[in-house]
Amino acid sequence: MRWDFFFLNRGSWRAVVFNNQGILCYFLEETLLKSLGRQIMVELYDCDSAILNDVEFIRREMQEAAVRCGATVVQNVFHQFNPHGISGVVVIAESHLAIHTWPEYGYAALDLFTCGEEINPEIAFDYLEKKFKAGSSSLIEMRRGIVKPRSGELHHKSLKKG
Amino acid sequence: MRWDFFFLNRGSWRAVVFNNQGILCYFLEETLLKSLGRQIMVELYDCDSAILNDVEFIRREMQEAAVRCGATVVQNVFHQFNPHGISGVVVIAESHLAIHTWPEYGYAALDLFTCGEEINPEIAFDYLEKKFKAGSSSLIEMRRGIVKPRSGELHHKSLKKG
Numbered sequence: 001m002r003w004d005f006f007f008l009n010r011g012s013w014r015a016v017v018f019n020n021q022g023i024l025c026y027f028l029e030e031t032l033l034k035s036l037g038r039q040i041m042v043e044l045y046d047c048d049s050a051i052l053n054d055v056e057f058i059r060r061e062m063q064e065a066a067v068r069c070g071a072t073v074v075q076n077v078f079h080q081f082n083p084h085g086i087s088g089v090v091v092i093a094e095s096h097l098a099i100h101t102w103p104e105y106g107y108a109a110l111d112l113f114t115c116g117e118e119i120n121p122e123i124a125f126d127y128l129e130k131k132f133k134a135g136s137s138s139l140i141e142m143r144r145g146i147v148k149p150r151s152g153e154l155h156h157k158s159l160k161k162g
Numbered sequence: 163m164r165w166d167f168f169f170l171n172r173g174s175w176r177a178v179v180f181n182n183q184g185i186l187c188y189f190l191e192e193t194l195l196k197s198l199g200r201q202i203m204v205e206l207y208d209c210d211s212a213i214l215n216d217v218e219f220i221r222r223e224m225q226e227a228a229v230r231c232g233a234t235v236v237q238n239v240f241h242q243f244n245p246h247g248i249s250g251v252v253v254i255a256e257s258h259l260a261i262h263t264w265p266e267y268g269y270a271a272l273d274l275f276t277c278g279e280e281i282n283p284e285i286a287f288d289y290l291e292k293k294f295k296a297g298s299s300s301l302i303e304m305r306r307g308i309v310k311p312r313s314g315e316l317h318h319k320s321l322k323k324g
Contacts, residue, residue: 036264037271041201043306075239077253089251089258091239096249100257100275102198102307109199109306113262113273142302144205144271145264 036145037095040121042110044128046135052103055080058088061131066090066097069124071114094119108132113144198307199257202283204272206290208297214265217242220250223293228252228259231286233276256281270294275306 051057059078066073071092078088084104090097095113102108110128112121129137213219221240228235233254240250246266252259257275264270272290274283291299 036267036269037262039203039271039273041304041306043308045309074241077237077239077251079236079253079255081255087253087257089239089253089260091241091249091251093241093243095262096251096260098251098258098260098275100199100277100306102309105198105307105309107198107307107309109201109275111201111273111275113260113271115262140304142203144203144262145267145269146205147207147264147267147269 034146035143036147037113037115037143038121039142039144040112040114040125040139041142042112042125042129042137042139044108044110044132044134044137045106047101047106047108047132049103049106051132052101052106052108053084053086055086055088058086058099058101061128062088062090062097062099065124065127065131066092068127069112069121070119071097071124097124106135108134196308197305198309199275199277199305200283201304201306202274202276202287202301203304204274204287204291204299204301206270206272206294206296206299207268209263209268209270210295211265211268213294214263214268214270215242215246215248217248217250220248220261220263223290224250224252224259224261227286227289227293228254230289231274231283232281233259233286259286268297270296 055078059076062078063073063076071090071094074091074093076088076090078086080086084102086099086101088099092114094115096111097113098111100109110125112119112124114121125137125139217240221238224240225235225238233252233256236253236255238250238252240248242248246264248261248263250261254276256277258273259275260273262271270290272287274281274286276283287299287301
């Protein structure tokens, strides 16, 4: 069996493990798992549609969310669609924080990829949930890069710029 | 029950559905599900470490992969870590293609977020898998933004730039 992908739910913090054929194998406790990266995906429903179409507001608040959760902002790229919708990525030294919005459905997809243990993702998501006036939300976490280090400890990226 | 998150495995194309408490409910067929976005995550293991640390190679090949799979490239941002590792995002009109590499472990995490049905993600991933000389790989797909449109059809973003 290979631990290709698994993810943790905010409520239970259990992992669901699949083998190479996509068959569900079993649940594991989080403490058994070591990974290079964490990817956290948030669904924001019933948001304020005008806010979801305001590219400068979203650029500013995404950067603010990144800073508040402990990330180091490297650069950002935001793109306004015609007639509505925004895509954007804040590249952080710890990986990235991305957003895609559908104002016509009041929906925004957030995606935070981090390495190391310095970032507290919930701070960013709670902040953005309020700023976008989301009526409901949900979160899922995946662990990325399951490797078996010789020492038992994983070495995360340096946060110094190259 | 709420269909917060579910994903499809390349082999079986079935969905795993969880309720609000993170409890596995049941499997569904893909055809039952409608979503605004698709997020596809690929793990590449046992890659060529030198390649995974070559920022210009990765920037070029990520853009090439985006074009080959049918995406419209808007912008790109790549960041070289010290002493090793690269993070980068190609913002495409259809959303984004991101990469994070750990050369010291021969591992790269790829992440493609798309909307609409124009993109063929497997073309991008097969291309990058070969370019990075990956020894093994795996893929998972998640559907993002499960909404209930009045007409029964979802409207995807226009690809025209704003």
